[in-house]
Amino acid sequence: MKPYASVLDWPILFLKRRTHLTVLANHRFTLEQDKLRSAPRTCARFRYTTRMTTLCIMTALAAESRVFIDAYKLRHLPIRGLRLYGSEYCLLLQTGVGKLKAAAATAALLQVRPDISCIVNAGIAGGTDQIGSVYLAHRVQDRATGMSWYPHLPLQRQVPDLATIEVQTMDKPCSTYHQGILFDMESSGIFSAASVYLSTDAMQCVKVISDNSDQSMSAVNSANCTQLMNHTVPVITQLQQWHAAKQTDNEFLAGIDTAVNALVTRVHHTTNDTLQLRRLLQQLTSVTKTVPSTVDLIELSSAKLIKQQLQEALKNAPLTYGQND
């Protein structure tokens, strides 16, 4: 018997796309990474059942989104209630103005797209520096509640010449500017919702100054907003590269996921069985350096038998240092 979905099954999957997508989503089914990579369209369709990393840019306004839609060739993705754009490796969520809308949209998206491994809030903000200056937030604070988030920052060489600053999220637009602080209206909402799903190294905030004491907010229009946002595109690209480079354990975990899913779709496993199966496969893989073949295991009739076989294999696997490294 062969695993449930190999590359040979794709035509069948396409024929029964709806049913299978549901099944795939429910079981967090994974297809082989190299096969997916060589088929970009299929990859895009199945990527949210895989461990490939996706960065999501979060903006508030259409004028802020436009540059990214053009730069990353994003297309509108129909998800009810969300203004979402996407390509193979990047998503853009336009949340609407204000921290509540931003939080609600962020939470809704991260709930349905577990493949999102990093978010970057990009947008305009008020500050004391020159219009068009771009900053990375080292602290995001909600002015109303006092709650703060400290994103884990990339190394300076990964984002050259980019200064960091504190971003404060206000409930209403603000025209009193303070040295060393930028004002916006969404970032704390986004960080508050995203921190339920992501860690601080996977949440960043990039702001471009749109108004200061010399040029008020009223001078900002759709055209010059888009123009200002152009300055942030290189930074987003650098953050994307940094994020992709630090995903070290994905290959290991993706291999395990494939094996787990191959087994649980054929042999009934409770949630606890699945957890134990995953851990045993992880342990065996780290000792033997290869993901165990599922071909024989699939023939076994119960989760218990599979578990016993894997435990036996783990017991017999050599745990030595300095010999088989």
Place this chain on the structure above:
Amino acid sequence: MDTLYIEREVQTHPRTVRICERFSNARHIVIDRHTDVFNARAQNFRQQKANPSLILAHKAGQRVHATPPGYHIGGEHNYYFSHMLNCVYDCRYCFLQGMYQSANYVVFVNSEDFLSDITHIAQQHDSQSWFFSGYDCDSLALDPVTHFVNDCLNHFDNLDNAWLELRTKSTQIRPLLKRPAVPNVVVAYSLSPEAIVADEEHGTPSLAKRLDALLRLQKHGWKIGLRFDPLLCADNFNTLYGDMFTQVFQTLDMPSIHSVSLGVFRLPKGFHKKLVKLYPDARILTAPIEQRAGMMSYPIETENRMREFCLTQLKTTIRDDQFFPCS
């Protein structure tokens, strides 16, 4: 260091100023309390370990704590203190990974407060007190930045009824070699077989380098301690540890070693769980392990076998009064 977080309270402290000057090209971010950054939720220890930041802070409240039972080398009153949280090394078995949310380093710049607390505690006892450094960090590894060790040694040089243990894997021994040995200070090295150092103690000096540092310290007159902790389970355990003991016995003057201790790998249950989540691919977590009294450790027979082998080896060269098992 690429990013420094500096507590507002210690911004003008001389040590802060010196460290900031040393890392003048780093980002300097002023914060209210170190706990805002260090204890924040939703941090990923593994990701942060790749580029940890340095947090300069003031340690308020209790600075010196009683050690857990079993953590001693013969002394009656035992305390530990941590002038720093987290470690520059990345040992896969390290309990700090389970204990802290963050892999950033916290350095408490008010070391004078630590030292006065130590004096105060030592004065409360008639008999000798022991103070252990290197419980939540490596005592020497970041000393070129903190310069803590020299102040600490000057302090203990003038303390009659107190002993200090500096626990380390580092070969940054210049401050120790630059001065005469302090009689009430023990420099204790954690030692593991070379293959385990390479596979599980990422970023640490090799066994050979540690032994070289130990030899130089011993020749300089420092009291030295050997800590074979944690012993890790392996199919080739006897060969690995047997070879290591041979190397140690051939390099050092064993009769003059101050103390030797050994302990088998164990972790509190919660820490172990976190470790599995952080490093599902860690080889150290593939050995059979079971829960006993809230701790995850090897099956008792395995533990006894490992301990007995090491004891037999050690007893060929050390006296009973030099040996202290770890519980």
